[in-house]
Amino acid sequence: MFLKDISKRSARYISVNIRYLAMIFALILIWAFFAVATQGIFLKAQNLSNLFRQMTIISFLAIGMVLVIVTGNIDLSVGSVVGFISAIAAYLQAVTFSKYLPKMFPMLVGHVSILGIETTYVGLLSTGLTIVIALLVGILIGVIQGASIAYLGIPAFVVTLGGMLIFRGGVLGITQGKTVVPIENSLVYIAQGYLSNLGGIIVACIVIIAIFIIILWNRKQKKSYGFDINPIYKDLSIAGFFSLLVLFYVLYIANGYRGIQNPVLLLAIVAIIFSYVSTNTRFGRYCYALGGNKEATKLSGVNIRWNIFIVFVLMGLLSGIAGIVLTGYVAAGTIGGGLNYELSTIAACVIGGTSLMGGEGRISGALVGSLIIASLENGMSVMNMDIFWQYIVKGLVLILAVYIDVASNRKSWIEK
Amino acid sequence: MSSEYILKMDQVTKEFPGVRALSNVSFKVKKGEIHGLCGENGAGKSTLMKILSGVYPHGEYQGTITMDGSELKNNSIHDAIDKGIAIVYQELALVPQMSVGENIYLGREPQNLGSINWNRLYANTSDILKKYNLDIPFYAKVSSLGVGKQQMVEIAKALSEDAKVLILDEPTSALTETEVETLMMILRNLKKKGVTCIYISHKLEEFFEITDTITVLRDGMVVDTVKTTNTNTEQVIAMMVGRKMTDRFPKAARKPKNTILEVKNLTVYDPDNPFKKKIDNVSFSIREGEILGISGLMGSGRSELVTTLFGEYGTKISGDIIIDGKNVKIKSARDAMRYGINLVPEDRKKMGLVLMQSILKNLSLPNIKQFSSIFHIDKHKELHECEKISKSISIKYSSLHDKTDSLSGGNQQKVVIAKWLLSLTKVLILDEPTRGIDVGAKYEIYKLMNELADNGVAIIMVSSELPEILGMSDRILIMCSGSCTGIIDRKEATQEEIMTYATGMKNYSNNGNHVNNI
Numbered sequence: 001m002f003l004k005d006i007s008k009r010s011a012r013y014i015s016v017n018i019r020y021l022a023m024i025f026a027l028i029l030i031w032a033f034f035a036v037a038t039q040g041i042f043l044k045a046q047n048l049s050n051l052f053r054q055m056t057i058i059s060f061l062a063i064g065m066v067l068v069i070v071t072g073n074i075d076l077s078v079g080s081v082v083g084f085i086s087a088i089a090a091y092l093q094a095v096t097f098s099k100y101l102p103k104m105f106p107m108l109v110g111h112v113s114i115l116g117i118e119t120t121y122v123g124l125l126s127t128g129l130t131i132v133i134a135l136l137v138g139i140l141i142g143v144i145q146g147a148s149i150a151y152l153g154i155p156a157f158v159v160t161l162g163g164m165l166i167f168r169g170g171v172l173g174i175t176q177g178k179t180v181v182p183i184e185n186s187l188v189y190i191a192q193g194y195l196s197n198l199g200g201i202i203v204a205c206i207v208i209i210a211i212f213i214i215i216l217w218n219r220k221q222k223k224s225y226g227f228d229i230n231p232i233y234k235d236l237s238i239a240g241f242f243s244l245l246v247l248f249y250v251l252y253i254a255n256g257y258r259g260i261q262n263p264v265l266l267l268a269i270v271a272i273i274f275s276y277v278s279t280n281t282r283f284g285r286y287c288y289a290l291g292g293n294k295e296a297t298k299l300s301g302v303n304i305r306w307n308i309f310i311v312f313v314l315m316g317l318l319s320g321i322a323g324i325v326l327t328g329y330v331a332a333g334t335i336g337g338g339l340n341y342e343l344s345t346i347a348a349c350v351i352g353g354t355s356l357m358g359g360e361g362r363i364s365g366a367l368v369g370s371l372i373i374a375s376l377e378n379g380m381s382v383m384n385m386d387i388f389w390q391y392i393v394k395g396l397v398l399i400l401a402v403y404i405d406v407a408s409n410r411k412s413w414i415e416k
Numbered sequence: 417m418s419s420e421y422i423l424k425m426d427q428v429t430k431e432f433p434g435v436r437a438l439s440n441v442s443f444k445v446k447k448g449e450i451h452g453l454c455g456e457n458g459a460g461k462s463t464l465m466k467i468l469s470g471v472y473p474h475g476e477y478q479g480t481i482t483m484d485g486s487e488l489k490n491n492s493i494h495d496a497i498d499k500g501i502a503i504v505y506q507e508l509a510l511v512p513q514m515s516v517g518e519n520i521y522l523g524r525e526p527q528n529l530g531s532i533n534w535n536r537l538y539a540n541t542s543d544i545l546k547k548y549n550l551d552i553p554f555y556a557k558v559s560s561l562g563v564g565k566q567q568m569v570e571i572a573k574a575l576s577e578d579a580k581v582l583i584l585d586e587p588t589s590a591l592t593e594t595e596v597e598t599l600m601m602i603l604r605n606l607k608k609k610g611v612t613c614i615y616i617s618h619k620l621e622e623f624f625e626i627t628d629t630i631t632v633l634r635d636g637m638v639v640d641t642v643k644t645t646n647t648n649t650e651q652v653i654a655m656m657v658g659r660k661m662t663d664r665f666p667k668a669a670r671k672p673k674n675t676i677l678e679v680k681n682l683t684v685y686d687p688d689n690p691f692k693k694k695i696d697n698v699s700f701s702i703r704e705g706e707i708l709g710i711s712g713l714m715g716s717g718r719s720e721l722v723t724t725l726f727g728e729y730g731t732k733i734s735g736d737i738i739i740d741g742k743n744v745k746i747k748s749a750r751d752a753m754r755y756g757i758n759l760v761p762e763d764r765k766k767m768g769l770v771l772m773q774s775i776l777k778n779l780s781l782p783n784i785k786q787f788s789s790i791f792h793i794d795k796h797k798e799l800h801e802c803e804k805i806s807k808s809i810s811i812k813y814s815s816l817h818d819k820t821d822s823l824s825g826g827n828q829q830k831v832v833i834a835k836w837l838l839s840l841t842k843v844l845i846l847d848e849p850t851r852g853i854d855v856g857a858k859y860e861i862y863k864l865m866n867e868l869a870d871n872g873v874a875i876i877m878v879s880s881e882l883p884e885i886l887g888m889s890d891r892i893l894i895m896c897s898g899s900c901t902g903i904i905d906r907k908e909a910t911q912e913e914i915m916t917y918a919t920g921m922k923n924y925s926n927n928g929n930h931v932n933n934i
Contacts, residue, residue, distance in 0.1 A: 221796045280793050282784045289781055292770035299728060299767055300782040300835065301753045359772050 019353045022404050023368050030372060034379035042379055045256030052253065053191075055374035056263040057082070057329065060322040061345040062352070062366040063274045064315035069349055070278075070291045071311050072358030073149065073156035076342050077163030078319055081141055083338030084167040085323025089134045090180040090333020093187060097126035115193070119185045127186040134327075135320040141167070142316020143309075150309040164342065172335060180333035190266070191328030194259035203260060204250040208243045215239045263325050270321065274314075275363045287311060292359030347394070348373055351401040372397070419485065422447040422612050423581055428479035430463055430472065437463040438636045440479070445581070445629075450603060450613040452623040452644070455633035455656055459854075461616055464633070465583060469503050470496035484580070502574030503583040510566060512559035517541035519558055520573045544576045549605055564595030571602065575611070582606070583614045586852070588622060593713055593915070600626050618852065619881070620649050632656055656855055665887030666859065668866040672706035672890065676874045677725075677757070677843050682735035684724050690732065694720045696899040697735075702843065707865065707875045709889030711882065712918050716895040718878045719762055722845045725876075726759040727752045739842070753782065756842030760832050760849060762878075768832035769820045776802050776816040778831055783838040805834050809864055826857025833864065844868060845876045850884060862888060882911045896920040 034042040041047060061078050068075045101122045102109050108121035141163070148159045174180075195203065215235050222229045229235075254260040278284035290297040290304045298304050326337055352369025354361025376397060380390045423445040430438040438460045445451045455461050466472050468481070470490035481488040483499065490496045510519045517538045518525075526536040541554040550568045558566060567587060574582050584603075588596045603613060603626055615627055623630055624644060632639040632655040639655045653664070684695040695717050702708045712718045723729035725737065727746040736743055739755045746752050752759070761767035769778050779802040780787065787798040802816060811830045813823065820828060829849065836844060846865070850858040865888065869875055879885050885892055892909050894902045894917035902917040916922045 225796045225800045227796070227799065280795070281791060282788050282793065285777065285781070285784060285793065289770050289773065289777065292772045293766070295767045296761075296770050297781065299726070299749050299759060299761055301749045302781070303748075303750065359770070 019405055020365065023352065023365065023372070023401075026401075027368060027372055027375065030375050030379065034375070034382070038379065038382045042382055045253055047378065047382065048253045049257040049261060051374055051378040052264050052371075053261045053329075054378060055370050056261075056267045057322045057326050058341060058344050058348055058373065059267050059367055059370040060270065060318050060325065061341060062348040062370050063271055063363050064311075064318035065345045065349050066352075066354050066361045066363050066366045067274075067278060067284075067287055067311045068156070068315055069346075069354050069356060070358060070361045071287050071308055072291045072294070073308065073311070074346070074356075075145075075156065075160045075312070075315055077141075077145065077160040077167060078315065078322075078345055079338040079341035079343070080164045080167035080171065081138070081316070081319040081338070082323045082326055082341055083171040083334075083336075084141075084174070085134050085137055085320055086327045086337040087171045087174040087180065087333040088137055089130050089187070089324060089327040090183060091174050092130045092133060093126055093183050093327075094180045094333070097122075097129065098182075101126055115189065117185045117189050117193070123184040124186055127184045130184075130187065131324055134324050135317060138316040138318070138320025138323065139313055140316070141319070142313040145316070146309040146312030149312060150305040156312075171337060175333055175335050177335055179335075181331070183327060183331045183333075187324070188328045188331050189262065191263050191325045192331075193262045195254075195262065195265065197255045197259055200250045200255050200260045203265070204246055207246050211239050211242050211246075263329070266321075266325070270318070271363060271367060278363055283307065283310065288359060344373055345370075347398045351398060353405065355405075369401075420446055422484055424482040425464075426480045426482070428464075428467065428477060428481065430467060430477040436636055438467075438477070441633070441636070441638050442479075443631045443638055443641050445612060445614060448607060448610050448612055449628040450607055450615055450626055452627035452630040453614055453616045453633065454618075454620070454623065454630065454652065455854075459633040459656070460636040461633055462585075463636075465503060465585060465616070468496065468501055468581075468583065469493055470501075497577050500578060500580035501583065502577050502579035502581070503585060504567065504570045504574055504587060505585050510558045510569060512557070514558060515554070516545075516552055516556050516558060516561075516569050516572075517554045519569055520544070520576050522573075524577075540576070541572075544572050548572065548575060548602070548609065550602065562595070564591050564598060567591070567595075567599065568602065571606075575606075579611070581612045581614060583616070585616045586618065587615075588617060588619060593918075596622070618854070620652055621883075623652070624649065653855060664855070664859065664883065666863045666866055668869070670705055670707070670866075670869055670890060672703035673872065674704055675701050676704050676740060677702050678736075678738040679725070680736040680738070682721075682724065682737070683733070684720065684730035685732040687729075687731050693898055694730065695724060696897075698895075698900045699735075700893055700900065700903060702874045702876060704842075704872045704874055705869050706890050707869055707877060707888055709885040709892040710876060710878045710895065711885045711892055711914050712895035715897075716918065717898040718895055719847055721895065722759065722847055722876060722878055723761075725752065725757060725843075726845060728759075753839065756840045757845065758782075758836040758839070758841050758843070759845045760829075760836070760847060762847040762851070764825075764828055764832050768835075769828060771821045772819060774817045775806070775811070775813055775820050775823070775831055778820050779805065779816075779835055779838070782835055786838065801838060805837050806831075809834055809837070810860070824853075824857070826853040826860070829853055829857070829861060830864070833861070837868075841868075841873055843874045843876065845878070847878045848880065849877060850879075850881070858884075882914060885914065886911065894918050896923075899923075 031043070061082065065075060065078065105122060105125065108125060111118070111120055112124070113119070145159050145163055148154050149156045215238065219229050219235060250260065278287065286297065286302045286304070286307045289300070290302065290307060294304060323338075327333060330337070348370035349361060349366045350356065350369070351372055352362070352365030352367065354366060373394065376394055377390060380393065421444045425444075426442050428438055428441045429436070441460070441464065453461055453464075463472075467477055470493045473491045474489040483501075488499060490499070511522065514522070520541050521537050526533045526540070538554055544550075545552060545554055550572050552561065552565050552568050552572070558569060561569070571582070587599060591599060600622075603615075606613065615623070617623065627644050629641060630644055630647065630652060631641040632652060634656060678701040680699050682695055682698045683693055686692040686694045698721060700708070710718050710721065720729050724733060725746065727748045727750075737746060738744070739757070744751075744755055746755065746757070749759070765771060770781070776799060780798050784793060784798075787794045787801065799816065806813065806816065809830055811823075811827050811834065813827070820831060823831065833846075833849075849865070850861055853861070865875055865877070877885075877888060886906065886909055889906055891906065892904050892914060893900055894904070894914055896918055897920065901920060901923045904913065904917075
């Protein structure tokens with residue numbers, strides 16, 4: 001009996017964690033390989049800093065996509081939507097606002113310099129309005145697609161496949177086949193700017209203090225309910241480990257080059273909020289439950305249509321954020337903006353352990369998946385590998401990742 | 417060398433890491449007999465069947481199996497079929513979009529140079545169906561057949577493979593009374609033709625109707641093999657549970673109080689067929705602390721009736737639902753829950769549980785609001801409350817974070833019931849609460865129902881098993897093709913009486929012979 005219990009427990013522990021361990025291990029392996037293959041260039045602060053910046057756009061999308069896939073749906077339109085929003089943002093800045101705002105607010109044309117950005121008051125206003133409109137467009141697209149899926153009952157695959165074509169058409173229509181420039185410095189700053197070294201250290205301190213407070217608060221709560229708690233050294237070493245990761249990132253990667261990258265900071269904030277929502281709120285709990293068994297969830301009194309609707313609205317909002325960052329990143333609106341992003345996003349989720357059958361997947365996993373993809377792309381570019389190889393390797397890694405998942409699940413017959 | 421026994425298992429032992437599923441199991445099946453195999457869930461029946469059918473190949477278990485005088489060494493499922501062992505599984509394994517013939521010959525289609533010889537396929541099918549008197553059209557699409565006929569297709573499929581031993585795993589769990597009778601007839605017929613059957617079931621009555629010999633398994637061991645004519649239900653149950661159970665139903669003296677729910681002239685149309693009434697002018701009431709049993713044959717509208725009360729069935733609904741004296745409209749499960757009506761659905765795996773999630777998450781799913789604000793779930797409070805409730809009804813688990821998948825059927829059902837114990841429950845509807853769970857667990861569910869009734873909960877129980885209906889209910893509502901044909905008191909009810917109402921032979925509304933407490 002005792003033995004049975006032990007073997008059951010360890011089997012459970014391994015099957016839950018094997019995919020996450022495998023993922024981290026794969027990441028380390030990839031980094032080690034590129035470190036050797038590029039004679040250390042890959043691991044230089046400047047390169048890693050760029051790598052993290054490159055992963056942000058797909059990561060924003062992957063955060064939303066995890067929820068979409070967990071509820072048993074899919075969103076094929078995100079690439080086109082990001083391109084569409086980016087084109088709108090660029091058009092607003094380059095054409096609409098630059099033409100009308102100075103006329104409407106002639107008192108605001110004066111120059112100003114904040115955070116090291118040279119701009120005008122009108123430029124700041126233009127960027128502010130652009131951000132608001134881009135987010136609203138993203139939400140609106142989410143509302144339309146979400147309503148079609150949740151309330152009209154059209155399969156998500158079809159709705160978003162249609163959306164993929166429609167919004168790609170929108171991109172071409174807005175840009176008229178040309179690259180839309182110029183973009184305000186202040187918008188570019190969002191995607192390309194850096195926090196100062198001092199700012200980075202302040203952020204690091206806040207995060208580390210927060211980690212310790214959360215872990216200790218959690219212990220206190222558990223104690224008050226009389227639950228078993230980990231020995232204090234174990235909790236402290238977990239907190240210490242994460243603190244070291246934060247320090248490594250801030251001191252080596254970020255401050256070792258030019259500071260914390262703005263989009264990475266933004267990503268971290270968004271990721272923490274969405275992770276929290278997915279695991280610590282009713283809405284998040286319902287998403288996983290209905291992905292696991294729609295019927296049982298409905299009969300438990302959950303409004304599943306509303307939940308699915310909200311998931312797509314959030315996906316739209318995140319597409320809006322990704323669109324803004326993309327515009328700043330390329331400092332233009334382009335016809336190819338967001339092309340094939342949906343595939344990279346889905347790949348990041350799947351590599352990160354999200355099950356396409358629904359009900360399973362973590363945002364943190366998808367972020368690691370996104371980091372793996374970005375590492376592959378970056379590393380192969382640094383190695384000067386041909387672009388065709390990059391596609392082939394990414395495809396193979398995707399299949400391999402899912403195979404590891406399948407193989408590790410097959411082991412779980414022990415539990416039965 | 418042949419003998420009177422077709423199949424002999426000798427000292428068969430099967431171990432999983434840390435668990436011994438079968439230990440030294442020995443029993444013999446006579447040629448041409450129907451051999452009943454019973455035991456609680458987890459007694460080792462399915463493991464035994466998996467060994468016979470080659471799911472666990474030779475070498476993964478110890479001991480020997482002899483079939484027709486020679487040792488049986490299955491290397492695969494295919495191997496077992498070749499040697500004449502065929503299993504009709506509990507869950508039907510047919511392709512609903514294909515015809516009867518296509519299903520029977522799936523994977524063994526007669527071919528001419530790589531193209532399927534359809535004429536031969538259908539001719540063979542027709543021959544088999546005729547030979548065993550199976551009344552099914554061989555060209556029909558399987559999805560157009562009822563569950564009972566689908567099962568006949570499965571049996572025909574097994575017979576077409578020249579099965580020497582036919583294993584039926586819980587064949588009646590989804591059948592109506594008449595379908596069960598047809599099945600029994602077919603089995604007797606097969607017996608005459610010399611087919612040997614191993615019959616696995618939870619319904620003991622069936623053993624006494626059809627089997628020649630009964631082998632009882634308990635905790636992976638054979639308790640005894642007895643001649644059916646030399647034993648009775650009480651003895652078999654005692655062997656299964658290892659103790660003498662004087663009564664399958666716990667006694668309770670209930671004192672129902674005020675009427676809590678009243679249903680008047682409820683009529684519901686079939687959402688798939690807007691001209692057909694699925695529920696036809698049904699009226700009844702139930703009081704606090706009362707157990708109302710709903711009986712009726714499959715398709716009589718039992719489940720539809722209770723699912724309508726829970727707000728999840730029907731689009732065109734007329735009639736009144738009155739709770740606590742207030743006329744209410746229930747349009748969704750959420751509405752029903754607000755009024756304190758909760759449902760334990762018919763199929764716990766498909767409708768009751770998110771199997772891939774933990775026990776904890778399942779328990780809290782309908783109750784999260786108690787532990788959370790919009791922006792936060794108090795996970796500690798959640799764990800605390802769920803632990804309390806699971807202990808109070810003694811769900812057996814090693815951790816609440818285990819997947820519900822890992823629990824036995826009885827414990828899974830307890831989880832589905834426990835989901836509602838945390839929330840406001842005035843009326844608890846249980847649809848087939850003990851389907852597919854073993855005798856011991858059934859007893860515990862019954863005890864739990866009595867406790868709830870004692871605490872003033874009104875319980876509506878839908879069940880296909882007449883002994884359960886008679887053993888547990890205070891009053892019994894009987895349905896026949898959508899309408900309520902009778903509401904009778906437990907004291908006056910007998911199995912025969914209920915069946916006459918259920919088959920529409922008797923109807924209180926037109927002969928005035930009704931006992932109605934409204």
